[in-house]
Amino acid sequence: MGETLLKDPAIEEWVWMRNNTHRYFKINRTTAPTLVVMGLVVPGLLFWFGAKTQDKVKLGPVARKSWA
Numbered sequence: 001m002g003e004t005l006l007k008d009p010a011i012e013e014w015v016w017m018r019n020n021t022h023r024y025f026k027i028n029r030t031t032a033p034t035l036v037v038m039g040l041v042v043p044g045l046l047f048w049f050g051a052k053t054q055d056k057v058k059l060g061p062v063a064r065k066s067w068a
Contacts, residue, residue, distance in 0.1 A: 017024070027035065 025031070
């Protein structure tokens with residue numbers, strides 16, 4: 001009943017660093033390409049695809065009633 005779980009120091013450190021990433025994040029040559037792709041390219045492609053296919057896809061019911 002009074003058992004406690006052992007805490008792994010490595011996991012505790014990882015959780016602390018994960019929760020405090022805003023303190024240690026810096027833009028450099030490693031992180032800049034990821035920021036550009038995820039912040040500009042992906043939203044731009046989604047917007048372009050949405051604008052290109054707007055009003056071309058019919059979103060009606062999938063199953064058609066053959067008896068009506």
